Amino acid sequence: MAVAVPSQTVRSTRAAAAGRQASGAQGLRGLALAGVSALALSLSPGLLATPALAQDSVLNALGTQVDPDEPLLLEATELRYDFDRDKISAVGDVQIYYGGNTVEAERVVFDRRQNRLRAEGNVRLTEPNGNVLRAASMELSEDLRDGFASALQLDTPQRTRFIADGARRENGNKTTFDNGIYTVYTKPTNPPGKPPLWRVRAATIIHDETERTIEFQDASLEFFGRSLVYLPYFSMADPTVKRKTGLLSPTLVVGDRVGVGATIPYYFALDPTYDLLLSATPLSKQGLLAQAEWRQRLIDGSYSINVGGLIQAQPGEYSNSSGNRRFRGVIATEGEFDINQRWKWGWDVSYRSDRAFLNDYKFADFGNASDISQIYLTGQSERNRFDLRSYAFRISQEDYSADPKFDAPGYLPVGSRLQDKQPFVHPVLDYNYIFEDPIAGGELSLTGNLTSLTRDKTDAIQIGGTKRFRGVEGTFTRTSLRADWRTTVIDPLGQVFTPFAYVKGDLFFLASQDKTVGALTDESVVGRIMPAVGIDYRFPILATFDGGNQIFEPVAQLIVRPNEGRIGELPNEDAQSIVFDSTTLFEYDKFSGFDRSEGGTRANIGLKYSLQFDNNFNISALFGRSFQLAGTNSFKTADILDATRSSGLASNQSDYVSSLYFDSRQGFRIGAQARFDHENFAVRRGQVEASGIYGPVTGNLAYAYLSAQPNIGIPTAREEVIGSASLRLQENWRVFGSVRYDLQSNNMVRDSVGFGYDDEGFSVSFAYSEDRSRNNGQTTDRLFFLRFGLRTLGDTQFSTNGNN
Structure with a gap:
């Protein structure tokens, strides 16, 4: 026998119920339970004689205590109670609000006899943490620790998405997706049904909330709906995890002197305030490059230590530079600490075995390692500033011929x-x-x-x-x-x-x-x-x-x-x-x-x-x-240096100086400066720089001229053009490049070109550059760089360093 209660009797019903709040499907079970309890409490005693018993039996299974102050709101077109089968039903545009959770469905049924809860028809659960769960139907077991959902889609605040034919939840913390897909959001402007640019399809996806991991079994990485890479098994951190111990994406390396290799990093999340990154890069020509980076954040600041080195298998590859040695390496450390709101101290120190190490192994990241080391103490207020520093310099440039x-x-x-x-x-x-107060006005x-x-x-x-x-x-x-x-x-x-x-x-x-x-x-x-x-x-x-x-x-x-x-x-x-x-x-x-x-x-x-x-x-x-x-x-x-003779100020009447700037305030700006000889008005120094943005184009162009200065060792004039530009193609594609050209010697000093693609979940960029400005025994340094990234899965890169 079924009893129908008019909709106006239960519309916006409010009742007190309690349940344990948790994330994922566990939160849904607690929410659905509270909703059914509210339905029972909202019926008159003549229709339902034991509402408290129905509520208590379920809450006891959860091991929770009733909070009489927990508010709940239920809205539905119709409430029904089936006496023969002992079922309570909310039918038609069902909406349940409880503890920050929202459940929407066409029908919610609680089977008191079987202690099972079932939501049917366009089920949608919105959790306080931002997760949005959609399913054709959802059913929970009698102890409410296990559940099943069919035709499932789960969207997270991190803009990731799970889609599965079905999902099972076990032990309140582990969800298994059958025939599942993991990807990131696609834009609403994409055609309906169009597959995302990339996705991971797996026979089984297991999300463990306790371990905060996602495991993929019998998986494949798909691009544009087609399988590209088969992955029998791999795991990753939950998208909510910012730091987790595990293997990071490798980086491929190719170089004339180092050979072929790959950087394999392993990250240790030892504590919320410190971590360790170990990297190993086996190289076919030079052996194993080992690296370690330690970072720690303290109450008043932070510091890091970065070390790296190798015993070169073929040091003769660097016979024309200081790199012709067995052991090569670097140690670098930096830190900064607050003394109080106005004072701080810190350091930025590095030491390397030889001057060419950073350039020869520039595919590796050695933290703050550079040519300049310093230790400092600074203080600043509204009207004064104190800056104390010590410096040491270690140059990268090779010695000139004697x-x-x-x-x-x-x-x-x-x-x-x-x-x-x-x-x-x-x-x-x-x-x-x-001084704060005026002195003599x-x-x-x-x-x-x-x-x-x-x-x-x-x-x-x-x-x-x-x-x-x-x-x-x-x-x-x-x-x-x-x-x-x-x-x-x-x-x-x-x-x-x-x-x-x-x-x-x-x-x-x-x-x-x-x-x-x-x-x-x-x-x-x-x-x-x-x-x-x-x-x-x-x-x-x-x-x-x-x-x-x-x-x-x-x-x-x-x-x-x-x-x-x-x-x-x-x-x-x-x-x-x-x-x-x-x-x-x-x-x-x-x-x-x-x-x-x-x-x-x-x-x-x-x-x-x-x-x-x-x-x-x-x-x-x-x-x-x-x-x-x-x-x-x-x-x-x-x-003792005589650097002022060509400054334009050496005569009693100096050279003329001038500047001219134009700013459209709409993205374009051009400026010029020049110094003209005081006798014949010849240009002694000049520069012109223009920058602008027009539609998809962003560019910068600069010209510089400096006349000969024989008294300081510059016997001829110098004249260069430097330019860079970036062009955005359509919505996601861009091309970019830069050039530095010596007009006096007709020589290309540096040049680079590349392209990139960026969207919500995928990015790739490629760049090629040449540098002829270094004094390192080589005519040209060439660098190929490829970066490939999938949001939440990680990114990797490939670089080659060629020298001719």
Whole structure:
């Protein structure tokens, strides 16, 4: 006998029930149980005499306790109770909401006699964790620990999908999919029924929630619906797992000198705060390359240690480089730790057996290994900054051929042991402080620097029979402090006056300097001071027009100071690079570092112009030059390197500098800078760079020109073009490339080309590059690189390194 209850009697029924909440099918069983209990509780006692008994018998099987405060909402078109067969049914657009779970079905039946629950017709379960389960029907066993679903589809928040003819759940944590498919979501725009780009089809898929693994038995990897690779068995971590011990995807390697090999990594997830990655790369020519990487995160920071090495089977493959040795390897470590909110310290240190190791084995990842090692301590607040670092340099470049004409006592020839010429910096300290309160109506700031370094051998070059020195043997220490003051006054006409003053003091400590550098002083302690006063004048003139505005701004700057002292008598480590262009025209001191101090009275004059359109197009330009009005011109007087003679500032009337920029504010920008000779207006330095995005095209193109600088060893002009571009084809495909071309020698310095494909679950990219810029005994370094990735399954790559 069946009893039908009118729908308005049970619509939006709310009752109290309890059940154990869990993920997957276990959560569904608890939810369905609560829904049936609510149905029973919602019926009148005359129709159902023992609702509590029905609820308790099921909950006892689960081993859970009833929570009377747990809310439940049930909606259905009709509720029925079959007295003869002891079944409770919810029929028609059934919706059950319980504990964050949602169940939807056309019919839900609880068989009290058999203690079985069955949901039928477009069953849909949405769990709090985001899983969405769809099935034609679902049935649970009497103890509710086992269940079965037919025509199943399970979508996870990680955008992965399981599809199976049927699925069984056992022991509350293991689900077995029969004749199953594992893949990732396809886009809604794909045609219905179209197979995803890739999927794994298996006779059996087992998902173990306790072990958080997915096992595939008798499987095949399919692309575009066709089987590509047969896999009798393999397993992977559950997509929710971020870190899990196991074998990672291998990487194939092919190289002229290393032969053929494969990198096989194994990952150990030892603890939530630390892990270990071991890798072995057997190479047909060179033997076994072994690597290990340790990472640990602590409460105030993290660090890592990366080691790698091998005993080369055929070191003679590297007969033209420093790699001709049996053992080669590297160790690298980095870390950073917070002392408090403003202070932190860290390191980035690496050491390798020889200078060419990283390049010869660049297919391998050695973490932070590089040519520069450092240890640092930094602190920063709103108004001051402290930065203390020590550096060590280990160069990759091969030694040049020796020049016997330059072999003299006290320094090494150009081609001899470049590594010995590298300094050890111990340390360099930079400090900046801005006073909060005005001083004499203006802003006062302090800049400090301490540099101490040691070099084993003098770094010397010979140019036209004249010796130049980039670094001097011995220990060199300098401490500098500079105080800057400035204020700004604007008159009623809009003229802007900025008076300023600064004073810089230096103290040099020289120990065991190379006495063959004749210009150097014999003193061990040298002091130097440079005071300066000046004024900066600007008068911006605004002119508006229909559609925009323009600003003309003449700028004049006057700096009065004494002559620079001790030029050429002291080492110069940090002021060797002199770039005079529109960006440095109005610098008070145009030297790049503290070892040199610009002296004499100088005026800097220029005109700025900007044009702004209402459609956001913007044009800006600058033109100007610098004048040495009195005193010794620091850029004309040579120091031990004489790097300033071709700077454009060596004459009392400098070269002209200019810049011009255009920005569309819609993805395209082009800018140019140039320096013109003060006598004949010939171009001495110039560069043009353009970048833009137009539809599917993204590109960058740059041109650079530098005239000959024979006084620093550049006898001919240099002229290069550098460009890169990327083109997106349709939705997922892209092609890209780059080039660096030497126009003076008609030589391709570097070039690369490649393509890539990326979608929701699959990516592949291929790149080929050539490099002719290295001094490693080889004409060309060639690299082929192929990367292949399947989301959630992992990715692998293949690379070849060819040298000719």
